[in-house]
Amino acid sequence: MLGYILRRVLQVIPVFFGATLLIYFMVFAMPGDPILALFGDRTPNPALLQQIRDQYHLNDPFIVQYFYYITGVFQGDFGVSFSGQPVSDVLARTFPVTLRLAVMAIAIEFVLAITIGTISGLRKGKFFDNASLVIALVFIAVPVFVLAFLAQYFLAVQLGWFRPTVGAENGWNDLWLPAIVLGLSLYATSMRLTRASVIDTLNQDWVRTAYSKGLPRRRVIPVHVMRNSLIPVITNTATNFGVLMVGATVTEGIFNVPGVGNTLYQAVVRGEGPTVVSFVTVFVIVYVLVNLFVDLLYGLLDPRIRYAK
């Protein structure tokens, strides 16, 4: 197990530096004035321009710039946003809201995916299975922003079950609509994975051996099928996290949830390049860390790794 942990951590290091370097490279190693380009059609005030230029050490060679940036990251300094505020302050303020939203969305996703996926897998080919597969395909095909608008229009505006936007009141109870939208956009892939995993496990020899011992179905399914089939679903949350982050950006924007995603959304829509770059970098770092965490969790769940010979 220790070897596994060490290996995973070692693998993360080049990925961490590589990914942040890649983003930095895309922005700053291109020909032309990257700062002006980032501002797009807008003309920023010269003082801010100078501040940002200093911040990015644009007179130094590229690799030095990156070095300054990355040491800043390790000290919690992610640069300055368009409005002049330090990004880390913005993050501190908006992070709790997004955390609430993400937790709710993931909970909805898991509950739906695991129950529907398991039942579908156990009843492969029957009506429930076919129906849930079709519905899942539709949810995969509908882009998250379309889903958000349709939900907003039908559930909030027409039926009035929720408030169409969230705004300042953003406690657990107020986030239902965006959480449902985000959860639904994620649930389809997880549900299909659960289903495939259940079907695959049902075909394994040890399930038949379990029955041959005289165990009843109500024991074989949870102990010998579910325990095994849930492992891939859990590890999949790591890769799904990227989809979650993009979905959160769009959902928070449309429903005006004052979270991290919304800040990125506003920055993108308004063409505020530097803020976009800072926030995307933060997202990528979070993604890498979440992947590492889930990998380690997987090591705990699979005895073949935990008690490696």
Next chain:
Amino acid sequence: MTTANRTPLLSIRGLTVAFDSGKTSRQVLHGIDLDIHRGETVAIVGESGSGKSTTASAIVNLLPGTGHVTGGSIVLEGTDLTSLTQPQMERIRGRDIGFVPQDPMSNLNPVWSIGFQVKEAIRANGIATGRKEVDRRAIEVLQQAGLADAERRLHQFPHQFSGGMRQRALISIGLAADPKLLIADEPTSALDVTVQRVILDHMASLTAEKGTSVLLITHDLGLAAERADTIVVMNQGEIVESGPSREILENPQHPYTQRLVAAAPSLASQRIQARAEDRGIQHESDLATTEPAIVVTDLVKEYKIRQGSFRSERFRAVDGVSFEIPRGHTMALVGESGSGKSTIAKMVLGLEESTSGSILIDGLNVGRLTGKEAFALRRRMQPVFQDPYGSLDPLRSIGGTIAEPLEVHKVGDAKSRRARVAELLDQVSLPQELASRYPNELSGGQRQRVAIARALALKPDIVVLDEAVSALDVLVQDQILQLLADLQSELGLTYLFITHDLAVVRVVADFVSVMERGKIVEQGTVDEIFANPAEEYTRRLLDAIPGASLPLGAGAVESGA
């Protein structure tokens, strides 16, 4: 005691089983009648597709996929198992009928400890209650199955056990509740030969001690004869012959059984005497005049194996091996898994580089050739591999596959290549139409023939057969071995025959080298080694051949080749 007084423990009458695919139903068992008496061991013998495993699964209602019983009765001590509800069947399983499956790795759940899976069986069948009792019983059962240090083993996981240990765990699970009948479905096919014997011996003594009846499913007639009181021979969903095992072996009456007995390598050993005399080799000295086709001297292959995350160890797969193969003859390289025999095959074929030592093919040192010379040498030796389902490119037609060596070495033009393919298909007794077909339309044996045809395309002198018949059914195996023998005498081929099955060696080889863990333990002519094995390991291997010790009656030998 007369048989009339003893009602059988299990009585099957007219059992029919079918599998559904879509709207059609395919019957696979066509009326099976079978009796198992108390304390008796019955073996069902058959090739793949014979229905032997299906019969076993039907008894405990664990047919795979869409299988179901369509008719007949299975009576266990007065109760018809086919009429039971699910909960009733669950009570019978484990308690009255135990099951030992074939593959030890895939039949144990990797995420639960061995102890957990054994205790499950104990608790479910009401053998013990309360944690201490259950634990005690679990340790007892594992010890009985031959697992030393059972208390510590309880907490370990399947991947931490060797194959033999896992099989013992499965046996202990099957016997945990002291069932009246134990069904063992090819319980040792996935294990090395020496381990097989130990485990089967152990299982036999356990069941004899408890008076358990055993239904043993196997494809190996020799094994069945050795372990069972009664043999039932099945073919294509029907029983073709059944009776006391000695009688079946000595006096098989149905033509299918006769062929099975004739083809079983462990029992067919006596045929060789005749062949050897035909070819005039009785002793090694006869060959002083033939030059060797292959000379291997002090061959060594070392690998670096990663241990854990950072260290790496040197592992000697082949440790100073030397042998010679005279032209036109067959040398068998025998060993269990991990003995290094396949590695030697790859080095002889030039597919892997040796760490040290030399391989001389007709005097040419394989390790010291230039690219062009090595390429030319390839025409002289070709392989046939073990897995018939992986040895042909699924996207190439049969004709394309056989012609590939000709294309690569730029032999002839398209027309002459087509003619050569036709000639080769003929030589391996396959119909001409197959040239435009694809591998997935062929059976395993037929694919091996195509692989042989491909190997012969360039008219090589040497053919390296790496477990080439190990994955085939007994009758098909016999056919292929016959084909190989005919081709050898027709074309003067030299064979390097790699196998783990000593019984096959007797049928097919002139010389044999026995390998253990990278070293050659003993070498000599087949007759010498089989008659007078000098080394302990060789003796163990010979003893492990199922059925080798059984005396053959006149009937079997006559019906042979």
Next chain:
Amino acid sequence: MPSDQLSATHFVAPVKNTEITVDAVRIDAKPSNLWRDAWRDIRSRPTFWVTAVVVFVIVLMAVWPTLFTQVPPNNNCLLANSNGGPTSGHPLGFTFQGCDIWSRLVWGARTSLMVGFLATLIGTVIGVVMGALAGFYGGWLDSVLSRLGDIFFAIPYILAAIVVMSVFSQNRTPLVLAFAIGGFAWASTARVIRAEVLRVRQADFVTASRAIGLSRFRTLLTHVMPNAMAPVIVVATLTLGAAISAEATLSFLGVGLGSSTMSWGLDISQAQSSLRVAPMALIYPSIALTVTVLAFIILGELLRDALDPKARARR
């Protein structure tokens, strides 16, 4: 061990007249291999034909828009028509700016398909090359390429595309957008094909080809790649659906193509503000987008089922 008291009867089944043939060759009516079987399977499913028709119509819209509408999508916007309902010649009504909804729908297909197709092409080509080399040659090449793949995989491709398009704000052509999406989406294709190449590489027919004398590279090209392509087809089709969705999302966020181009995502974004008053201006392009993406995803799933070797064994 054998006991005389047990079943002493020796039963012999009646011998049938037919010779016992061992391993008889059975030749089916038509030759079959993976691709032929897959085609036979897929063309028997009605869903395939429905999807194929939908895809055909959408491609036709993209290639030949004037077949579907005579109204130019941008030039004809009269504010007087703002949010108007359907009239003759304008079957779906007007947007907030008075543009014909149906016309914008038809012309939007071209953008979506063009960007989607280019992005998929770029992503698949890069992914296949990287994955195949990594899987086949192994060793340090595999380590380097896999690490590279991990790095690109760590950046969710939509976020990466956002960054790229923000940087290239002066230069928002379809080609740039395609590179922005495809240039990061290749990592998952690479993983899939690397796994497949690893699997095929173990097979004996690959070793047999080497034993014949075929060079490693030619073995990769002629034996390994054709057998590893099946999942690539599936992934490419699914990627096409994802790329179309990505383009729409980026356009919606304002970092897609320029505002003068036709894009369903852009239309949805512009219809946002008048959602309460005129929802159809948002709903129609949403439907078009969903149907298109759904069609490709269903196609990808059908292909996956048809090419699945386990399913083949059952047929």
